[in-house]
Amino acid sequence: MEFIIRIVRFVTRGDGSGRTMLIRLIGLIVIFVLVSIILRTRPTPTFNQTDFLPTQNAFAIVGTLAFDETVSGSIGEAERDAWQFEGESGQFVNLRVRGDLDSTLELIPPDGDAAIAIDFASGGDYQAFLCAQFLRFTGTYTAVVSGYLGLPDRDTGDYTLSLEPAVFEDARPLGMGERASGQTDTCDGDFFTIEVEIGDPYEIVVTPEEGEVVFxxxxxxxxxxxxxxVSVNGTNADGRAVEIITGTETVNRTLLLNIRGIVDAPPVEYTVSLNRAAGE
Structure with missing residues (x-):
């Protein structure tokens, strides 16, 4: 590159004899050839499947889906089945795929062409599951079922798709210095309301029953x-595995603490405590 720069400086100088100008002309030709070689030897970009978006492929609308209904279908090579349902703004819904393929589930909003939610394996056993998905608009939503990532030449097979309204338990208040207990018996888990004040550091500790996992x-x-x-793994004074969240707020507000287990796993009992962070 430094060699090319020197040639350019020499060629663009304004003085010199006819012989010098000829040399400069030859220099221009050399620059052109070198630049052409560099451009030709640059690597050609290759398609990376990990950059592939499922909604880039076309899908076929195969039917409609109602709440508390389960429909069935079959995914062939490079196929993507679309089921449409009517949703209302403010609703929460559960959409679950079950079958013998490694499934992908996408949710496309009314008048939209890009998915607002995509899931691959939240339902366990490589099954897609959108739990407590919030609907922001009223209109016709499209749930698209496909094999893994919607890629061609991937998983094929039969499946079922179910739609149901998500049912929430009321959030329970958890005050500073208090402890509560619960059980993760739904896909969305339990909710607690927490009042925080400016500059008040807090620590939330969730302790599941021995050997179990919560988030x-x-x-x-x-x-x-x-x-x-989100919580991080830790241990308490007894050496038990716990999940911990710490923070300090910059405004007075009410926050929502969500505790959940592994989807489709047996319910897990836990205790949760809220305290001022140690050392503050």
């Missing part, structure tokens, strides 16, 4: 697309 996340509301924080 916790802190949210501004049930409809939030992203949590404020």
């Amino acid at each position: 916790a996340r802190l949210m501004p509301s049930r409809t939030a697309s992203e949590p404020i924080a």
Whole structure:
């Protein structure tokens, strides 16, 4: 590259004899040839399947789906089945795929062509499951079932798709210095409301029964697309595995703590406590 720069500087100088100008012309030709070689030897971009979006493929509308109904279908090579249902703004729904293929489930909103939710294996055994999915608009939604990632030449087979309204238990209040217990017996888990104040550091500790697994996340509301924080693994004074969330708020507000277990696993009993963070 430095060699090319020197040639360019020499060629673009404004003085010199006819012989010098001829040399400069030859220099221009050399630059052109070198640039052509560099461009030709650049690697050609290749298609990476991990960058593939399922909704880039066409799908076929195969039927309609009502609440509390289960429909069935079959996915062939490169096929994507679409089922449509009527939803209302503010609803929460559960959509679950069961079958003998590694399934993918997409949810496309009314008048939309891009999925607002995609799931691959939340239902266990490589089955797609959208749990407590929030519907922001009123209209016709499209649930698209396909093999893994909607890619051609992947999984094929029979499946069922079910739709039901998500049923929530009322969120329970959890005050500073308090402890509560519960059981993860639904796909969306349990909810607790927490009052936090400016500059007040807090620590949330969730202790599942021995040998079991739970997850916790802190949210501004049930409809939030992203949590404020998610729990990390830790141990308590007795050496038990726990899930911990710590933080300090910059505003006074009410937060929602969500505790859930592994989908389709047996219910897990747990205790949860809220305290001011140690050392503060």
